[in-house]
Amino acid sequence: MAVGKEIRTKINSIKNTQKITRAMEMVAASKMRKAQERMAASRPYAQKMRNVVDHLAHAHPEYKHPYLEERDVKRVGYIVISSDRGLCGGLNSNLFKRTVASMKEWHDQGKEIELCTIGSKSSAFFARLGGNIVAQTSQLGDRPEIADLIGVVKVMLDAFNEGRLDRLYVVYNDFVNTMTQAPKIEQLLPVEKKEDKELEHHWDYYYEPEAKDVLDALLVRFIESQVYQGVVENLACEQAARMVAMKSASDNAGDLIGDLQLVYNKARQAAITQEISEIVAGAAAV
């Protein structure tokens, strides 16, 4: 029957799309679980690092590390972590909006900005925006490794060491829960001091070999672990956001199919009714 051929093709094509979105939803759900595990696995290290660094910020070693000292802000650096792929709702655009707002504040004060982008979405966005990107990495995959981040972090740290940057932020999506991801801007350098009376103690470590070498190595690792934590967290966010986006896409496809099916059935019925009435009319005429 020729009735509603277009509608049928349309329904089929939507069904195919729905199959894809449903598959993507399930893939994202399983990847999200793994990403969450990875997030939890890297937390103890970051936590331990934080404890040691907090202690160092309050201890009084003979050597004051530049990473622990506030200085006049002339230039600001951002490490922006985004996903590599799209189809994850407003995840990346929300993050960029937040970043650009924060960048604008600094810009209005006449400060210059350097960017380091992790993930191809952020490099594409900031390249188009005309941002000053000094380091970039992408395609970290589902299992990011610290080794992938050493390079980009070093570029920013070197800039800080040379005095080219006076402040460094990291921007990523914070995994609140499956439904909620919040863009977050965190200050990396100078390391923020936690106000805690408990830390005001009077003992200090022995450093081996020298306080300077140990602090250098430790603080670099601390920054790297913070960035890594951001990357892992952003990955979990990406998968969660994709899962939610794909779920609503599948639901929408379902609604659309329902509506089209109704239209199709009506058209088919109308055609049959017409045919019958034509036959009846024909028979009556004879």
Added chain:
Amino acid sequence: MAMTIHVDIVSAESEIFSGTAEMVFAPGVMGELGILPRHAPLLTQLKPGEVRVKNGDSEESFYVSGGMLEIQPHVVTVLSDTAVRAHDIDEAAALEAKQKAEDALKDKTSEFEYAKAQSELAEAVAQLQAIKKLKSRGR
């Protein structure tokens, strides 16, 4: 029971070991360290080697490719590296990251071209449809 000290061995990507021990051995940059409970607070770098956790007769060993060691009287924390670190390697990685940034900036066109191509395609499709309509009407 012998005095014990709490030991945590963590890397940036996972938690490797957590438990108590009577004695811990670690490869410090200045030489091998043997740590007993109530050791003085110490912060040192580790070189690649073996961290051994001793409990009575049993001994567990973990390989670390360097990292940091933090000692407090009742807690030992090994912050193990997962990547092989050397000044040259780090330098090369930094250069690569910079290179990538330059490439991305040069590649400014790609995403833009894509959007342009897409709009041109949509235009062409619309034109074809219009032509089709005109043809069917003409018949």
